[in-house]
Amino acid sequence: MxxxxxxxxxxxxxxSHCAFIHADGRPCPQPxxxxxxxxPTKAVDVAHIRSASPDGPRHDPDxxxxxxxxxxxxxxxxxxxxxxxxxxxxxxxPIELCDEWKRRQVAQPGLPPEVLSTSAMAEITxxxxxxxxxxxxxxxxxxxxxxxxVEGQFMIPTRLESEGATRMELADSERYLGVHVVNRGLAxxxxxxxxxxxxxxxxxxPPYSYELFPMxxxxxDTVRYQGGARVLSKASRTWWSLPGARxxxxxxxxxxxxxxRPPTLIRAAAFLESTDxxxxxxxxxxxxxxxxxxxxxxxxxxxxxxxxxxxx
Ligand SMILES: [Zn+2]
Numbered sequence: 001m002x003x004x005x006x007x008x009x010x011x012x013x014x015x016s017h018c019a020f021i022h023a024d025g026r027p028c029p030q031p032x033x034x035x036x037x038x039x040p041t042k043a044v045d046v047a048h049i050r051s052a053s054p055d056g057p058r059h060d061p062d063x064x065x066x067x068x069x070x071x072x073x074x075x076x077x078x079x080x081x082x083x084x085x086x087x088x089x090x091x092x093x094p095i096e097l098c099d100e101w102k103r104r105q106v107a108q109p110g111l112p113p114e115v116l117s118t119s120a121m122a123e124i125t126x127x128x129x130x131x132x133x134x135x136x137x138x139x140x141x142x143x144x145x146x147x148x149x150v151e152g153q154f155m156i157p158t159r160l161e162s163e164g165a166t167r168m169e170l171a172d173s174e175r176y177l178g179v180h181v182v183n184r185g186l187a188x189x190x191x192x193x194x195x196x197x198x199x200x201x202x203x204x205x206p207p208y209s210y211e212l213f214p215m216x217x218x219x220x221d222t223v224r225y226q227g228g229a230r231v232l233s234k235a236s237r238t239w240w241s242l243p244g245a246r247x248x249x250x251x252x253x254x255x256x257x258x259x260x261r262p263p264t265l266i267r268a269a270a271f272l273e274s275t276d277x278x279x280x281x282x283x284x285x286x287x288x289x290x291x292x293x294x295x296x297x298x299x300x301x302x303x304x305x306x307x308x309x310x311x312x
Contacts, residue, residue: 002132003046003067008125010069011046013116018044019098019105020079027104030076032111033124040120042127045080047073049098055188055232057083057090058098073102086234139185140231142281144196144268145178146292147240155240160289174243175293177212179268181278182236190230192273194239196248198255198263199283205255205263212241212251245293252286 003011018028034043051059052066065071075083083093116124146158150173157178179194196212198205231237241247256262266289268281 002129002136003069003072005125005129007067007069007072008046008128009121011072011074012042012111012121012124013113014110015074015105015108016110017108018076018079019047019073019101020075020083021101021104028076028079030079032074033116033120040116040123042124042131044074044076046128046132047075047080047083049073049095049102051084053188055230057086058093058095060095070102073098073105086232135186137185138183138187138189138272138278140189140191140270140278141182141184142268142270142278143180143182144266144281144284144289145180145238146289147176147178147238148173149176149243157238158292160284160292175245176243177241177248177289177293178238179213179270179281180236180238181231181270183231183233186233188230188232188235190273191237191270191278194268194270196251197267197269197280198252198286199265199267200259200261200263201265205259212247213239243293245290248293249290252290 012032015032017032018030020028022028030043032042032044033040035041048056048066049058049071050063050066051057053059054061063071083089083098085092144160146160147155148158149155155176157180177196179196181191181194183189194213229237252263264286265283266286267283270278270280272278
């Protein structure tokens, strides 16, 4: 999933500045490495011409060796961002253009061996590997949300405040619970399952299977729900529960029967396809969550108005 050290070494030894060339023909002058008091710092990223990920820019399913020397450019951060910009990047900077930049970057004079010593090259390789590692680590944030529908169609997410969610007095409003997952990382990843967890005070209760989320696949001894989806970098997704308080109240009741004490706290959890853990959302009190899920108190139609009566 990462270029080898010899490929990284070859990239830095065969060029001297950023690969980006402006539309008017001016090359970006950013040097590959900046030296400060004898210490080298890499000043460019290793950029893929064809991305390995199907979500990424310029992905070519027939091109498998995406970490090869021929498929990699060295580009300054600004220009790396531009060529990889979601959707727009691959339109403005297609494969053919990037391949041309590659040919021209290889033709750059390159750094003389005496400048790029073995120890300097080792340091640069370490910096490149650290950066590439960060690109592959997903960074998720999980949160429990409330939600209600308007006219049976539009889901409006709400915060589950401790004093209870807003009581929208809509006749046809159904109440939902959502597991909201935000990907703050630089790589997309597939969330395999989402779910909820209960606790008494701060003691987490052992998980068991619920059928709270639609399309749920019950797994033995787990609180997880099937229905995975890919969440792209800087994107988010919400899994919505079945409507109403009945299902969650049932879950809470079963927990109480199994453990002798009623749960008081609830939180959202999400799990990757791999076993890598995602930090669950914060614990929040269960009671206002249940209150949120109750149907609206008073539908508008049934409200009684006292109208002044004019009798003659
Ligand atoms: Zn540049």
